[in-house]
Amino acid sequence: MDRIGKVEKIKMGEISAEENIEGFLKEIERKNKKYNVFIDINHNAIEDAKKIDKKIEKGKKVGRIAGLGVAVKSNINVEGLLATCASKTLENYVSTYDAEVIKRIKREDGVILGMTNMDEFACGSSGETSFFGCTKNPVVEDRIPGGSSSGSAAAVALQMCDFALGSDTGGSIRNPASHCGVVGIKPTYGLVPRTGLIDMAMSLDQIGTFGKTVMDAALLLDVISGYYPYECTSFIGNFELIKHMKKNIEGMKIGYAKEFDELTIDKRIERIVKDSLGKLEKVGAEVIDISLPHLEVGLPTYYLIVFVEFFSATRKYDGRRYGYRIEDVCGSEVLRRIMLGSYISQKEYRGKYYKKALIARSLIRKELISALKNVDVLVGPTVPKLPHRVGEKVEPLEMYSYDYLTVPANLAGIPAGVVKGGEVNGIPVGIQVQAKHFDEVKMLDVMYAIEVSS
Helix, strand or coil: HHHHHHHHHHHCCCCCCHHHHHHHHHHHHHEECCCCCEECCCHHHHHHHHHHHHHCCCCCCCCCCCCCCCEECCCEECCCCCCCCCCHHHHHHHCCCCCCHHHHHHHHEEEEEEECCHHHHHHCCCCCCCCCCCCCCCCCCCCCCCCCCCHHHHHHCCCCCCCEEEECCCCHHHHHHHHCEEEECCCCCCCCCCCCCCCCCCCEEEEEECHHHHHHHHHHHHHHHHCCCCCCCCCCCCCHHHHCCCCCCCEEEEEEEEHHHHHCCCHHHHHHHHHHHHHHHHHEEEEEEEEEEEEEHHHHHHHHHHHHHHHHHHHEEEEECCCHHHHCCCHHHHHHHHHHHHHCHHHHCCCCCEEEEEEHHHHHHHHHHHHHCCCEEEECCCCCCCCCCCCCCCCEEEEHHHHCCHHHHHHHHHCEEEEEEEEEECCEEEEEECCCCCCCHHHHHHHHHHHHCC
16 A cells, blocks of 8 residues: 555544554564664654644544654654664764754654664765664665665565655665665755755755655655755756656656766676666657766766765864764764865865865756656666675775665756665665656656656
8 A cells, every 4th residue: 555545544533643653662662672763762752742632523624644753864853753874973962943844844744753764964875884783674674775775675664654754875775675675766956955964075965755656655755755935056957756647657768878888897686777777668658878987087086075064064073062073982984984075175285176076067057958868767876886784894985886876866966766676686686767957757757667666
């Protein structure tokens, strides 16, 4: 049963919001010790659900996600719950306000279940840098779940919630969605308000959604998207995604870049992608070969920008206002990014590194936008290799390579989503779909077509 159908059952009284939320809290209690998904639980969740049931009993109108349970990445503020960013720096920090996306979820009668585990301050692609320990992959327990939104992806895969929120700087939603076999969506930059997000790199970060199905992830995205007048990056527009979905891709043009093959290390992933493209052709789509010659430049460009923006963002963690001084307690990956950001930010190096990265970013953005003029969407792999085993020694540059295929969408600000395309020896492999700015509907239509054909 999809979540739209579940809401109707709650409204009709066939199941209660309380029963739904109570069921998830029992699943969390039963599984969380083993999988290490949640950092903090909302102990008022049952009372929140009871209030929704009372509204229904009185015949009052309820929201689009009435009685559904939402898990939240621990870098998004929820009043009264811990927003730790999975770091000792903020291990005792309790949010004093709701992020704008949380306000929208509550207005639509969604129930917050708790805060999920992540890479420390979103610095990582595996989930292993968390101060609270790595989340276990629900599908292949000896492998990493992906990062940085590891807990949110795992929560959905383990059916601990109806859907979850994550944040995506360079693949932090799409990477774990691929590894855990769920749906993940990074929307167009500016579609979803960022107020209340403790971001890693403000020009790249975007809040997005996880779901068991494309429609589930799209439903939550519908709830949190839309204009927010207090953000200069927010766009005015009508973004009713599900309403405009056709679920029909006949006649659509699907772009596939030869550079995807060059950057995909594991050819078994490539075969799954090609198989999905063949299925799209069978339902009426046309696959067109395109070229993205600067795709490989995206990774160094991305990390140079991230180092500088992350260094700037962490200057408030000085140990005076709240928490600990970040350099005194953070993990090695966070410290590495702070030190590199500090170095690159120096006046004598700014032109050599950061300004050149901004020029390269503009080039990548123009290249992607130009390629999308000739096709409706781009379809390709999400990650170039299968997830490594938990605890396996991986060098930093090797870890960063997980992001090769996902960072261009963030650099360009375009939407990108991931849906399961198949498996390699039981390990899920996600297919990434990218679209033009604010063209989430076409992206979702193609993701849906892949989902129903798999």
